Amino acid sequence: MAEDKKKEEIAVIDITEEYLKERIYEIRGQRVILDADLSEIYGYTTKAFNQQVKNNIEKFDEDFMFELTDDEVENLRSNFLTANLNSKSRYNPHVFTEQGLYLLMTVLKGPLAVKQSKRTVPQNTVPYSW
Secondary structure, X not given: OHHHHHHHHOOOOOOOHHXXXXXXXXXXXXXXXXXXXHHHHHOOOHHHXXXXXXXXHHHOOOXXXXXXXXXXXXXHHHHOOOOOOOOOOOOOOEEEOHHHHHHHHHHOOOHXXXXXXXXXXXXXOOOOOO
């Protein structure tokens, strides 16, 4: 019974090209997705998601993932009202490039993470237009 309840609590998000495009921002000349959006996709809390990344930090070079500055966070808040930013967090969000997204697929564990990783990879030979 408890296992059934756990399965129901995790909502599988339909990852379409449109869904991803709505969550891509250009920061520092790179197209990126916020950690909060990715944690939602993979069924983690943002804190648990970032802990998984921290446990594998050697894989994430600066061109795969970086932490936003205070100014970048404020710019996102001002220009993108729908940005998934937690105003109560003590830390600025991390963002992931397309290469970082593919690295996440090797780091995140669990059945939902595996399923969502497979759904995030484009089904045709043309990648999402980041």
